[in-house]
Amino acid sequence: MTPLPEPSTTAAPPRPASRPGFVRREWLPIILFVLLALLPFAAMLGPEKYTLSLVTRVMIFALAAISLDLILGYGALVSFGHAAFLGIGGYAVGILAAHGFQDAALQVPVALLASGLFALLTGAISLRTKGVYFIMITLAFGQMAFFFAISLSAYGGDDGLTLASRSKLFGLSWLENDRFFYALVLALLIGCYALTRAIVASRFGRVIRGAKENPVRMEAVGFSPFRYQLAVYVISGMICGLAGVLLANQAEFVAPAYMAWQRSGELIVMVILGGLGSLHGAIIGAAAFLLLEEILSGYTEHWKLIFGPFLVLVVLFARGGLLGILAKVRGKSGGGR
Amino acid sequence: MAGTPAKAEDFAKAAKPALALVDLNKAYGALKVTDQVSLEFAPGELHAIIGPNGAGKTTLIHQISGLAGSDSGHILLDGQDITGLPMAARVRKGLARSFQITSIIPGFTGLENVALAVQARLGSSFRLFGAVSREERLNAPARAILETVGLLGRADLPAGLLSHGEKRQLELAIAMATEPRVLLLDEPLAGTGPEESAAVIALLRKLKGRYTIVLIEHDMDAVFALADRVSVLVYGRIIASGTPDAVRHDPAVREAYLGEEGL
Numbered sequence: 164m165t166p167l168p169e170p171s172t173t174a175a176p177p178r179p180a181s182r183p184g185f186v187r188r189e190w191l192p193i194i195l196f197v198l199l200a201l202l203p204f205a206a207m208l209g210p211e212k213y214t215l216s217l218v219t220r221v222m223i224f225a226l227a228a229i230s231l232d233l234i235l236g237y238g239a240l241v242s243f244g245h246a247a248f249l250g251i252g253g254y255a256v257g258i259l260a261a262h263g264f265q266d267a268a269l270q271v272p273v274a275l276l277a278s279g280l281f282a283l284l285t286g287a288i289s290l291r292t293k294g295v296y297f298i299m300i301t302l303a304f305g306q307m308a309f310f311f312a313i314s315l316s317a318y319g320g321d322d323g324l325t326l327a328s329r330s331k332l333f334g335l336s337w338l339e340n341d342r343f344f345y346a347l348v349l350a351l352l353i354g355c356y357a358l359t360r361a362i363v364a365s366r367f368g369r370v371i372r373g374a375k376e377n378p379v380r381m382e383a384v385g386f387s388p389f390r391y392q393l394a395v396y397v398i399s400g401m402i403c404g405l406a407g408v409l410l411a412n413q414a415e416f417v418a419p420a421y422m423a424w425q426r427s428g429e430l431i432v433m434v435i436l437g438g439l440g441s442l443h444g445a446i447i448g449a450a451a452f453l454l455l456e457e458i459l460s461g462y463t464e465h466w467k468l469i470f471g472p473f474l475v476l477v478v479l480f481a482r483g484g485l486l487g488i489l490a491k492v493r494g495k496s497g498g499g500r
Numbered sequence: 501m502a503g504t505p506a507k508a509e510d511f512a513k514a515a516k517p518a519l520a521l522v523d524l525n526k527a528y529g530a531l532k533v534t535d536q537v538s539l540e541f542a543p544g545e546l547h548a549i550i551g552p553n554g555a556g557k558t559t560l561i562h563q564i565s566g567l568a569g570s571d572s573g574h575i576l577l578d579g580q581d582i583t584g585l586p587m588a589a590r591v592r593k594g595l596a597r598s599f600q601i602t603s604i605i606p607g608f609t610g611l612e613n614v615a616l617a618v619q620a621r622l623g624s625s626f627r628l629f630g631a632v633s634r635e636e637r638l639n640a641p642a643r644a645i646l647e648t649v650g651l652l653g654r655a656d657l658p659a660g661l662l663s664h665g666e667k668r669q670l671e672l673a674i675a676m677a678t679e680p681r682v683l684l685l686d687e688p689l690a691g692t693g694p695e696e697s698a699a700v701i702a703l704l705r706k707l708k709g710r711y712t713i714v715l716i717e718h719d720m721d722a723v724f725a726l727a728d729r730v731s732v733l734v735y736g737r738i739i740a741s742g743t744p745d746a747v748r749h750d751p752a753v754r755e756a757y758l759g760e761e762g763l
């Protein structure tokens with residue numbers, strides 16, 4: 164009843180800066196990226212096209228999941244409409260290509276601008292609400308984008324839009340080469356990971372993290388969290404828009420389904436599955452999600468019946484997601500904690 | 501602080517109050533929680549506001565700090581009307597507060613909690629690069645303040661792990677780091693044990709004179725030991741205001757409030 168501020172219950176339990184164990188937590192992202200860099204060589208021994216395409220897809224969704232983790236894991240902003248940015252990035256590619264503008268040098272800036280603008284407009288409204296209302300309103304904006312895409316009859320409407328080819332890179336057709344495309348996606352993933360890593364550790368990032376734990380305290384030291392949250396929402400939307408550009412190129416196809424609310428839900432699941440608020444957890448979560456989907460759906464079309472309970476178990480028994488399980492295992496075998 | 505009045509009588513007639521409340525009102529539905537409150541706080545004075553539970557003390561602090569709005573009336577900081585400003589803007593003008601229920605950032609270390617407040621004051625918080633935890637421009641002043649409140653040894657511990665008393669001290673450190681001219685303290689001793697409260701009282705004594713302090717406190721020993729002036733709030737109304745002695749012997753106060761405390 165009283166307006167007395169209470170620290171939000173979502174506050175993460177304090178944890179020491181570094182953990183003992185035979186693998187330090189900081190090494191994990193490096194190991195991940197090295198594995199991803201080596202994978203194409205291993206892929207040559209098997210079904211290369213299939214492997215590269217699958218892992219490229221994983222990395223693209225990892226990029227989207229990282230962008231969501233930036234606001235969800237560090238800002239407690241549960242955006243349930245994040246897939247809209249995938250769609251905006253994808254449609255920027257598709258629509259421009261349909262008009263003969265096939266170069267990424269134009270498509271990418273347009274995609275970033277469009278996703279940034281969409282984030283700015285929807286964020287300016289959604290961020291005035293909190294908690295469940297924020298979830299609902301971002302969902303509503305996501306659905307608006309979804310239905311808008313369906314209404315684009317000139318660009319395939321419901322059926323979506325098939326690209327004639329992947330984007331050109333300054334006039335060159337390098338993206339058609341699966342190995343090159345893989346390398347490009349990996350480079351962008353690493354770049355965006357480094358960027359978001361820097362952001363969360365910066366002055367700006369501290370404001371975002373503080374506002375997540377105790378917004379009233381932030382105001383009581385002189386911050387108006389809204390502006391910072393809006394800015395991080397825009398950054399997140401732009402990174403996710405970039406993932407949309409890549410996704411359209413990978414599939415050579417864009418459709419309203421990119422923006423379906425189920426897709427937004429899957430992004431949230433990836434982030435939570437991997438472990439909230441660590442950035443590389445989002446990569447692990449995206450990989451686990453898509454690989455499990457790939458494997459399980461090979462056995463049965465009702466794969467979600469198995470996947471659902473698995474998710475519930477992870478959320479119930481590993482509060483830090485897969486990353487949390489990993490830390491526990493390491494803690495035991497490493498003799499620390 | 502040279503030039504600040506030293507006696508309660510001087511505070512009362514200080515020409516330009518650091519903070520002034522003019523006919524402040526607030527109601528929650530039919531309940532009048534702040535009723536025509538007018539008070540002046542002289543620069544450098546420690547002014548205690550006491551009153552029984554539910555008198556409206558916290559609400560008054562919320563109104564002054566901007567966490568809650570006012571139905572009518574004005575709040576003047578150094579003569580400037582701040583009634584319409586949001587809380588963050590008031591803080592930037594030099595009005596800091598602490599909360600009755602401790603409000604810190606539990607996942608941040610003590611140092612980070614204070615450095616955050618230094619950062620808020622220095623600006624440039626849209627800087628996306630550079631590790632903030634290593635910025636001496638923020639950490640050095642933060643450490644100096646932690647030393648003042650006696651928490652330097654616990655600076656690198658997550659604030660959520662500090663004892664209750666230490667959290668109260670940390671909250672004062674955070675408020676100080678905003679470099680306020682006026683400090684609003686809502687029961688800084690609430691929930692502290694005898695030893696902890698002695699530490700906080702010693703700290704308040706250190707801060708006295710450095711800032712204009714509005715202190716809400718139930719601990720009467722602390723109030724009468726620290727305050728230059730005391731105002732008594734009952735049912736949202738100021739029923740008495742003056743030196744601790746005058747207030748202690750005010751018949752209306754004794755009847756309404758102090759009698760039961762046996763003072």
Ligand SMILES: Nc1ncnc2c1ncn2[C@@H]1O[C@H](COP(=O)(O)OP(=O)(O)OP(=O)(O)O)[C@@H](O)[C@H]1O
Nearest residue numbers: 164165166528533552553554555556557558559560
């Ligand atoms: N947000 C609110 N909505 C409705 N009534 C409220 C609200 N906040 C406070 N009140 C009521 O206003 C009155 C004053 O509350 P307030 O917290 O300001 O008192 P207080 O003097 O600080 O009390 P205490 O000494 O217990 O801290 C109480 O009756 C309380 O129930």
Ligand SMILES: [Mg+2]
Nearest residue numbers: 557558559600
């Ligand atoms: Mg109170």
